[in-house]
Amino acid sequence: MKKIKLHIAYDGTDFSGFQRQPGQRTIQGELENALAILTREEVEIHGSGRTDAGVHAQGQICHFVTKSPIPAEKVAYILRNMLPRDIVAVSSEEVPHDFHARKSAYWKTYRYQIDTRRAPDVFSRRYRTHLPYPVDFQAMREAAGHLVGTHDFTSFCSAKTVVEDRVRTIYRCEIVEEEHGYAIQVTGSGFLYNMVRILAGTLVEVGRKQLDPAAIPAILAACDRTQAGPTFPPEGLILMEVGYHPWNNL
Structure with a gap:
């Protein structure tokens, strides 16, 4: 075997x-x-x-x-x-026989891609969520900084989440500006059900001035799904990488 x-x-x-x-x-x-x-x-x-x-x-x-x-x-x-x-x-x-694709993983990186063109691009619509609105990248980066670290992410997971331990560590959360949009890229020790899609929805609300970046710590502390932003659709989300060594911020 x-x-x-x-x-x-x-x-x-x-x-x-x-x-x-x-x-x-x-x-x-x-x-x-x-x-x-x-x-x-x-x-x-x-x-x-x-x-x-x-x-x-x-x-x-x-x-x-x-x-x-x-x-x-x-x-x-x-x-x-x-x-x-x-x-x-x-x-x-x-x-080796003690390797396990899930249990041996130290971290994962997800990327949520957003297209801001007035009309969606027909060739990338399967991989980018169309949101033709201007956003404040500085405010989004400030909010993202509050997410980095070890927190209870109950506010940022689906109400259907069945796991009881909702503490996760976010190592890096970046807003990447691109020619026709931007991406939210998150690396963490693990992610709860719909967590990245809710993180993206919340950060975009910050970028659109619908939420103050300073509100993120209170949202985390509330442990209440209704306090965070919307769950964004699946098409913009990509699992980029799974790491099998401790995170070293490369």
């Missing part, structure tokens, strides 16, 4: 999220179906996290265990010819 680490990227538009669901098209389902054909085994994929319907990934990491004699480094190449065009197996390698 060997354990294989798989780096994948996907356009989440036409998927019902990462996790396998009966009768639904999912990332896990497509991967497991392809690997079952490739290895002639029933394979279970474990991901670093479960992205929601419509959310994308550039750096999703998975692992699976197999008896297949196929060299680990060739698995990704073979999968690229088997998977649908909206999933790409970027690379694969054998890893």
Whole structure:
């Protein structure tokens, strides 16, 4: 038996999220179906996290265990010819048996992309949320600074969140200006259900002068979802990278 680490990227538009669901098209389902054909085994994929319907990934990491004699480094190449065009197996390698795609991760980076053009760009609309409004980047950066650190993020997660421990550490929260918009990029020890989409919605409210950046500490302290901004739609969100070493602010 060997354990294989798989780096994948996907356009989440036409998927019902990462996790396998009966009768639904999912990332896990497509991967497991392809690997079952490739290895002639029933394979279970474990991901670093479960992205929601419509959310994308550039750096999703998975692992699976197999008896297949196929060299680990060739698995990704073979999968690229088997998977649908909206999933790409970027690379694969054998890893120690104590590696776990989720439990071994130290941090993740998500990016939320926003298009500010008057009319949405037809070629990037699947990957950017269209918000044609001017924003105050300085105010957004001030608000983002209050989010960095270890906090209870109950105010910034969905009311449907089932986990009881909602304390997470944000290592970095950046506002990146781009030619036709901007992105909110967040690196943290982990993220709660809808957390990044709510962080983005709240920071944009600050940028549009609907919320004072100095209000962020009080919103965190309230532990009340109704105090934070809206949950932004999924299309602008991308899982960029998963880190398997302590965060060093590179």
